Amino acid sequence: MDNTRGAAAPGASAPGAAAPGAVAREYDAIVVGSGPNGLAAAITMQEAGLSVLLVEGKETIGGGMRTLELTLPGYKHDICSAIHPMALMSPFFRRLPLADFGLKFAQPTHDAAHPLDGGRVAVLDQSVEATAARLGVDGPVYQKWMGNLLESIPALLPDLLGPLQWPGEPFRLAEFGLAALLPATWTAGKFKTAEARALWAGMAAHSIQPLGNIATSAFGIMLMAAAHMKGWVIPVGGSQSIADALAAYYQSLGGTIQTGWMVESVDELPSAKVVLMDVTPRQLVRIAANRLSSSYKKRLESYRHGPGIFKVDWALDEPIPFMREECRGAGTVHLGNTFEEIVRYERHVGNGRRGEKPFALVAQQSLFDSTRAPEGKHTAWAYCHVPNGDDRDMTEALESQIERYAPGFRQTVKAKHSTNASAFEQYNPNYIGGDINGGIQDILQLYSRPVLSISPYRTSAKDIYICSSSTPPGGGVHGMCGYHAARQALQDVFKIEVKRA
Numbered sequence: 001m002d003n004t005r006g007a008a009a010p011g012a013s014a015p016g017a018a019a020p021g022a023v024a025r026e027y028d029a030i031v032v033g034s035g036p037n038g039l040a041a042a043i044t045m046q047e048a049g050l051s052v053l054l055v056e057g058k059e060t061i062g063g064g065m066r067t068l069e070l071t072l073p074g075y076k077h078d079i080c081s082a083i084h085p086m087a088l089m090s091p092f093f094r095r096l097p098l099a100d101f102g103l104k105f106a107q108p109t110h111d112a113a114h115p116l117d118g119g120r121v122a123v124l125d126q127s128v129e130a131t132a133a134r135l136g137v138d139g140p141v142y143q144k145w146m147g148n149l150l151e152s153i154p155a156l157l158p159d160l161l162g163p164l165q166w167p168g169e170p171f172r173l174a175e176f177g178l179a180a181l182l183p184a185t186w187t188a189g190k191f192k193t194a195e196a197r198a199l200w201a202g203m204a205a206h207s208i209q210p211l212g213n214i215a216t217s218a219f220g221i222m223l224m225a226a227a228h229m230k231g232w233v234i235p236v237g238g239s240q241s242i243a244d245a246l247a248a249y250y251q252s253l254g255g256t257i258q259t260g261w262m263v264e265s266v267d268e269l270p271s272a273k274v275v276l277m278d279v280t281p282r283q284l285v286r287i288a289a290n291r292l293s294s295s296y297k298k299r300l301e302s303y304r305h306g307p308g309i310f311k312v313d314w315a316l317d318e319p320i321p322f323m324r325e326e327c328r329g330a331g332t333v334h335l336g337n338t339f340e341e342i343v344r345y346e347r348h349v350g351n352g353r354r355g356e357k358p359f360a361l362v363a364q365q366s367l368f369d370s371t372r373a374p375e376g377k378h379t380a381w382a383y384c385h386v387p388n389g390d391d392r393d394m395t396e397a398l399e400s401q402i403e404r405y406a407p408g409f410r411q412t413v414k415a416k417h418s419t420n421a422s423a424f425e426q427y428n429p430n431y432i433g434g435d436i437n438g439g440i441q442d443i444l445q446l447y448s449r450p451v452l453s454i455s456p457y458r459t460s461a462k463d464i465y466i467c468s469s470s471t472p473p474g475g476g477v478h479g480m481c482g483y484h485a486a487r488q489a490l491q492d493v494f495k496i497e498v499k500r501a
Helices: 036-047 128-133 136-160 170-180 184-190 194-207 216-229 240-252 281-287 294-301 339-350 395-405 421-427 480-493
Strands: 027-032 052-055 110-115 121-124 256-258 272-277 308-316 330-335 360-363 378-386 413-419 464-466
Touching: 027 036, 027 480, 036 052, 036 240, 036 272, 036 480, 110 194, 121 128, 121 194, 128 136, 128 216, 136 170, 136 184, 136 194, 136 216, 170 216, 184 194, 184 216, 194 216, 194 330, 194 339, 240 256, 272 281, 272 480, 281 294, 308 395, 308 421, 330 395, 339 378, 360 395, 378 395, 413 421, 464 480
Parallel strands: 027 052, 027 272, 052 256, 110 330, 272 464
Antiparallel strands: 110 121, 308 378, 308 413, 330 360, 360 378
């Protein structure tokens, strides 16, 4: 959900969105919030033949999938999500005809690159063999380890991207779990070379928590598997393109969208048999306060949020001048040097302390999507993790990390736009303290989000469900939280069984 009062509305308006004040009739279902999960919930309900209203606080739909000219005219910058490893892996997205509604993806030459001091580099390619070939003595280790995991992951996706329940492939899931539940620091013991260990640390650091935490290996494994299965793709035109395609498909089914409506209470909504909330527990308690039991609200109030992010967008005269060619051909570049340096920085952030050399995640969309900048010009996007709610300006620190591996980078910058953790929450109330995952995804909240329950999507009110990334399987642009919440509501309220994606 994105209900920031008075904030600028990035991206293009949803085609055919209802005019403010035009909504007055009764609906079968109302979805509040139009991020990937709100859109997924609305589509799932509409596909079941119900009448559905999707409400968005901003003037445009998208949540974390928005694109805006943040720096200079003609330079398109993704507000939050940029590279989409899960877009083509999502069982929900895969079954939708989004290409028919204008969605196209670009595939970078290399999915990710990770330079180290001294001119060394590790590369994540779509091919397991190509990735392994650059890892020296760790190549055969990586190829065997990842090859074994890839034999199981495709069949396990419905289980891995859903709520905790009896799995469809219990033996395969148990085998995967032995690897995924390990702390990333333990899994790093498989590798001897600095390149392999650094590449692994960068992948696992997407968990946005200390790499010594249990189950941080799951994040690294899934991201590497996504590269080898489908690639870390880039939506042509910006992340807003994903939102627009989802909205267009939803409207083609007869769904209604109302933008510019800041929902302050569920009581202001039209009559409906069920309401699905694409919000975090904090917003749910506020918006539905008089409808929830005191015990349920108390459980929601104990929900924990993780570190925030600090992000910079640059308009560039030319591509980032990385010293290594592999970095110049990568959609994503991880900057943090060695495994040990990344582990140290992420541990500081997880403990609420500030580090000086951030682990930086850099995206170079314009290298592979010419629509992102004027002809001959480029954009760059980068963020680092910071303590929750931190308001420090990390622009200089991020630029220093880029200069470390791309001398002369600062001379290519035409304009820049920085957003700290507090500003991210102002932009989107779901990003509490800059937490873009809707709550920390450690072992205690990986599946018990927002509360430990047989069905985490149900609330104490029988007609209110939560469908945000604060439910399983958590953060990411995959729509699976919204899909599973809608599936639960269809079964409970309308007695409609939907086949599991």
